[in-house]
Amino acid sequence: MDLLYHSTRNSTPAVTASAAILMGLAPDGGLFVPEKIPAFTFPAEALSSMSYKETAYEIMRLFFTDFTPEELKGCIDRAYGKRFDIPEITRLHEAGDAWFLELFHGETIAFKDMALSILPHLMTTAAKKQGVNDEIVILTATSGDTGKAALAGFADVPGTRIIVFYPKSGVSAIQERQMVTQKGANTFVAGIRGNFDDAQAGVKELFSDREFGAWLASRGKRLSSANSINIGRLVPQIVYYFYAYGRLLEAGKIKAGDEINITVPTGNFGNILAAWYAKQMGLPVKTLLCASNENRVLVDFFKKGVYDRNRPFILTNSPSMDILVSSNLERLLYAVSGEDCSAVSGRMQELSRTGVYEITKEMQEKLGCFCSGSATQEETLGQIRGLYEKTGYVIDTHTAVASFVYDSYRRETGDETPTVIASTASPFKFTRSVLGALEPGFPDLPDLELADRLSGISGVPVPAAVSGLKDAPVLHDTVIETAQMKELVRSVLSD
Numbered sequence: 001m002d003l004l005y006h007s008t009r010n011s012t013p014a015v016t017a018s019a020a021i022l023m024g025l026a027p028d029g030g031l032f033v034p035e036k037i038p039a040f041t042f043p044a045e046a047l048s049s050m051s052y053k054e055t056a057y058e059i060m061r062l063f064f065t066d067f068t069p070e071e072l073k074g075c076i077d078r079a080y081g082k083r084f085d086i087p088e089i090t091r092l093h094e095a096g097d098a099w100f101l102e103l104f105h106g107e108t109i110a111f112k113d114m115a116l117s118i119l120p121h122l123m124t125t126a127a128k129k130q131g132v133n134d135e136i137v138i139l140t141a142t143s144g145d146t147g148k149a150a151l152a153g154f155a156d157v158p159g160t161r162i163i164v165f166y167p168k169s170g171v172s173a174i175q176e177r178q179m180v181t182q183k184g185a186n187t188f189v190a191g192i193r194g195n196f197d198d199a200q201a202g203v204k205e206l207f208s209d210r211e212f213g214a215w216l217a218s219r220g221k222r223l224s225s226a227n228s229i230n231i232g233r234l235v236p237q238i239v240y241y242f243y244a245y246g247r248l249l250e251a252g253k254i255k256a257g258d259e260i261n262i263t264v265p266t267g268n269f270g271n272i273l274a275a276w277y278a279k280q281m282g283l284p285v286k287t288l289l290c291a292s293n294e295n296r297v298l299v300d301f302f303k304k305g306v307y308d309r310n311r312p313f314i315l316t317n318s319p320s321m322d323i324l325v326s327s328n329l330e331r332l333l334y335a336v337s338g339e340d341c342s343a344v345s346g347r348m349q350e351l352s353r354t355g356v357y358e359i360t361k362e363m364q365e366k367l368g369c370f371c372s373g374s375a376t377q378e379e380t381l382g383q384i385r386g387l388y389e390k391t392g393y394v395i396d397t398h399t400a401v402a403s404f405v406y407d408s409y410r411r412e413t414g415d416e417t418p419t420v421i422a423s424t425a426s427p428f429k430f431t432r433s434v435l436g437a438l439e440p441g442f443p444d445l446p447d448l449e450l451a452d453r454l455s456g457i458s459g460v461p462v463p464a465a466v467s468g469l470k471d472a473p474v475l476h477d478t479v480i481e482t483a484q485m486k487e488l489v490r491s492v493l494s495d
């Protein structure tokens, strides 16, 4: 019996994993969820000797049950190989009171590579299984990292096209440069004059635009999403929490069955939701610590049970977390509402109508394993400096938000459970901010020269993803208003 998926807003019809991966978003605008979150089936001790690829296979096969073992292993092999700069794919680094899970060893030196290097393969395999011959058009809104990671993953993958929208003044200079220098005949990148939420809303609108869908179909194309709402993004992210547990076992820091805490710097709620799925599958996780920057929507949600996006959108030094509508929260809402699709869809309607929704006391009680906290931009920089002075380890601004929130949590609660912090980007991706923390008053040089300076301080070589940007030509220079997104997509796809 295959594990089936249905929308968070409507439990029928249910579709197979490959159909859900291919569609991305459910037709009613909801997110695909498995009918039941599978329990992991191997003894926890086994994790201590499993490689990343082995762990990936054992987790993904429980979710993607309509893939054959050969298909799934093929996807995993193509994804987790030479594109990563360490053979282990990810590793744990102990610093201060926590274990930093370095998820930034892929092509774009940020954690989204972990899932986006496999998604194109899951998707093209899914298309074959579904007998779909249409060209798959990936339409993505990005706050910086998703865009480049998706571009890198899909570039020149036969049968696919990718169009990425990013907020023109809402990403770092290096993030922008990474995207506008993207090679690949099937890639298109455009800046929009608006913030990430505007870009995401524009993309969502296109997905639910029937007339546009029909136009695409008449041209032998279909839309899919590489955003973290795709179940093919979420499931690969569950893997590294199991892998991290295995490394703690292997190092003798915990015994099988011991609980750990996980702290995640959070934006769209995909990464921390994957950790919650890992917990539901049976991984011994005590507390999930949700760390926000100054855009504290999620902290207020966990503390008060009210989601309220009506507030100023703050551009911070952790831009990939500058988000007011965390899409993946809908999946958690579905679970804590007792899988009540109408409760979810009612609240999502309220959110789009008024910008606010409230959850019941019962729902709030089911969120007991979550804690939350936030860091200001000053606190973020102070955390980078403090950790460096104490341990010599340099972290990026997003990871620093999580590290700050964890240190506060540990001080306030006295909870000394071994804790994994998801380290979501290399410090070389946010060089200017990180140097500002380590060397206030550093000379105003171009970002790429600052990378050399950061390398001198941290003792870590400049990653190829950054050094290679120096001579790369700009291949994409389109900038548009949010209202022009549809028109642009039409013209890109008309040729």
Ligand SMILES: *Cc1c(COP(=O)(O)O)cnc(C)c1O
Pocket (backbone or CB within 6 Å): 110, 111, 112, 145, 146, 228, 265, 266, 267, 268, 269, 270, 271, 272, 320, 321, 398, 399, 424, 425
């Ligand atoms: C995307 C991103 C985040 C936020 O992850 P979500 O899954 O959207 O919550 C945090 N840090 C970095 C560096 C990111 O790129």
